[in-house]
Amino acid sequence: MADQEGKYNIKAAALMLGVQPGTLRAWERRYQMIAPVRNEAGHRLYTDEHIKILKWLIKKVNQGFTISQAISLMSHTHTQMESETINLKQANPLMNLTDSLYDALIHFESDKVNEVINKLFSIFSMEKVIGDIFIQVVTKIEISYKSGNLTNAQRNFSFTFLKARITTIIHSLPNNVHLHKAVCISFSKEGDHFGLLIFTFYLRTKGIEVLNIGTYHSLEDINLTMEIIHPDLFIISCEDKKDLKEALSLINQLSHNYKGLTIGLGGEAITEMDHSEKKHFSTYLLGQSINEWEKWLIERMVY
Template identity: 70%
Template sequence: MSDQEGKYNIKAAALMLGIQPGTLRAWERRYQMIAPVRNEAGHRLYTDEHIKILKWLIKKVNQGFTISQAISLMGHNPSQMDTDAINLKTLNPLASQIDSLYDALIHFEHHKINEVMNTMFSIFTMEKVIIDIFSQVFLKIEDSFKNGYIISAQRNFSSRHLSARINTVIHSLPNDIHLNKALCITSSKDGEAINLLLFSYFLRKQGIDVINIGTYHSEEDIKKVMEMIHPDILIISCEDSKDLYEALTLTNLLSLNYQDLAIGLCGHAISTMNSAEKEQFSTYILGQTKKDWEMWLLERLEY
């Protein structure tokens, strides 16, 4: 039986770790640092890999760290980890796992890509992999391309492969005809609207139906779609600064014509606007983190 197979129920895991099962459940729910598989009866099953991670975290807590500090240390300060407690690659998915996936993508290694992704999903929740890990891989790909370390073929393959995986997850989530609706569009003519894709996943996890129509061609097209689906939310993505004026003009127009519509802006061009533009459009800017997204959504929708 491999380290990736579920072996221990929560009582056995808690006994091995010396903590209460309720504490373990609370950590998983709040911090999502692991995602144990469940058997046919719905009971958690922990792998040897999970136990190693949890032992390391508990050791740090016993040394005086809070659990949140220990998890942050695990993800962002690999130099401080105890190598005898856990293998560095296993412990640090937000660094070495990102590197492994990045390397597999830019070398077009389908088998390795699937292997690394499966490892990620076996340790962490789907949400953590997509929002925390995949987003960092996307950033690394873009930075490498801009700095000339990879060519456009590597960038395109990598971005499309990750986008396809996220879209598959989004479409696998259950639908409800009573959900709020979000219309997502992009002004990007080239490349993948990664920020929009990540936010689309976030919205679906919040129980919001997402309709992504991709690049829009005219204001008239948008108006017709609005009349067809009557969305509660409209998200406009702008990745390239040359498309920024068009995106902001559309935002102003729609905000005047649809006063009950929650409009959000995301994308590289939005995050790099000058201070005056950011102040003018601050109401619409989604932000960069999950906490930013949660606050933006909370202020605009009533559940």
């Protein structure tokens, strides 16, 4: 009976599971997949059995299922949760569809691309498709292009197609006028700014209004933009190491001139920063994944 005793409060459970307490509350409220016991003060207490169930669900979410699909799968048969032997067809929709999307893109099959993308959105969450699957495909295309296995036309078609789908979705997401406004700028004078587009999508899913002002030109332009827009966030994307010094200089200028401004730095150039630079600018570093972006935003803003 020990596994049926309430042992862990919600903070302890969230720490064990690697999720936010708010995520657990939302799942319980919406799906009622577990019912934590309550102590005398009315606080949730999770049993070992609850933790076991939640760990299994989180594992499925990390494999690409939405939480509702994972719960449906669990309720369909508990033996799956015990044995962890999921049918190969169920376990690998992500791998098969990711490969299909890549193949359709590099063969210029527009109808097939749309078909696969629509299938992805019917199976996985919007965040999973755009923030994970599209990035995987773009990375694979970039590697293939640089190794000489794809033409410039194949690369451009693929990137343009995916960017168009993401942009359409971004424009369809509602703004929350009571929340924050962000300005995004890139130091890449060439390239596809794909990472910045993904981050724009992430901010828009939070209801934040995002204004992308393109490529950096001068501090004077930035100051005029700040006077007009008065943003709460200023996001800088830097992909090339040669632009990093200027990007870091802009951060110093902005942090000095606009005390209440939250500033973020993202892009491949971050990986080229030395240890001392990373330490000095650590408060500005967004990270490379949606999970890291989430943590960064939670620590700096209320939304």
